[in-house]
Amino acid sequence: MVESAWAELPRPTEEMPEPSTTPEPSIAESDWPTLLHDNSRTGSQGIRAAKAPDQVRWRVRMGSSIRSAPVLRSGVLYVTSMGGSLHAIDVERGRHTWQFQAADHIHSTPSLFGNKVFFGCDSGNVYAVDRDSGKQVWETSAAGEVWTSPVVRNGVVFFGSADSRLYAVDADTGSKRWTQELGGKVYSTAYVGEQHLYVGCGDGKVYCLNVSSGKIGWKTPTGNGIDSSPAVLGDMVLIGSEDFFFYALDANTGLVRWKYETGLGISSSPAASEEIAVIGSKDGFLYALEIQSGRLRWKVQASDVVTAPPVICSGLVCIQAGGTQAFDIASGNAVWRAGLGGAVQSAPVLTGDAIYVANNDGEVYALE
Secondary structure: OEEEOHHHOOOOOOOOOOOOOOOOOOHHHHOEOOOOOOOOOOOEOOOOOOOOOOOEEEEEEOOOOOOOOOEEEOOEEEEEOOOOEEEEEEOOOOEEEEEEEOOOOOOOOOEEEOOEEEEEOOOOEEEEEEOOOOOEEEEEEOOOOOOOOOEEEOOEEEEEOOOOEEEEEEOOOOOEEEEEEOOOOOOOOOEEOOOEEEEEOOOOEEEEEEOOOOOEEEEEEOOOOOOOOOEEEOOEEEEEOOOOEEEEEEOOOOOEEEEEEOOOOOOOOOEEEOOEEEEEOOOOEEEEEEOOOOOEEEEEEOOOOOOOOOEEEOOEEEEEOOOEEEEEOOOOOEEEEEOOOOOOOOOOEEOOOOEEEEOOOOEEEEEO
């Protein structure tokens, strides 16, 4: 295993990056527009490199804690903070391009669609902000805090709230398309397909809703509340529950195909790649399970507690838990660890030449 000794590395001055001779990857390789990269929420990146970082390109302080994950498009990193701000950072220079102030604390990971940035905040407000200027385009509201990451599909923005409702609003105007009441608070970010969406709920159930109408198609109970955000692979919905189990549900019927018990509750969201799904548990372990059978391939202790979602790339599993770490997806063996980026719910953004991480202390790093 490679362990980066950050204390021995020269750290660049805040917002003053050192020059890099590494060629820029194309925009298609660099963009990371939403939580866990795309609306499938699989956290799977395929060709993206995840080599061990050996220096800090730049560091930016947000001024308050960060409880969300960054997103990236066209060389600009977008980060929300508990101070209620959305920050746009130029990744070449490590400098702010603009900052937008919301009404309250922000736990919501932003999403990018077209020329807009979407995110929610603790007041229940959900915003669309112009990606280039940082100016507000529209604002809508729920009756409870919005910690979920908005999901955009076919011009519609979907988000859940602590008011026990799921919302669908127009991406251009913010006008409500439909609202559906569920059985508990919603902290799970939905997976949205062409016809159906899937989401976990505080009442311990996984719901399937019709995308066009919001009508509930099925709901499957687990033994405790659900904060985990589902991934969908083929006809399987993968999600964790605070009842200690990781579930695989039939996407069409909601029937439990299999479930696997971990040592504590699960608020981490799964990453899936071909045959393997990886999930973190509050027992501190990462678990790799065969998607079709639920058989355990490996488990490894990553930290005392794991609540952040893993990311899969280039044969590695990366996670922010006691630092930023990478494990071999085939064996679970540790490959490298960087002592930066400890986080509760954040996830790293991986590109061909850099890894961007945010931590609870309100710092954003570019590692290379």
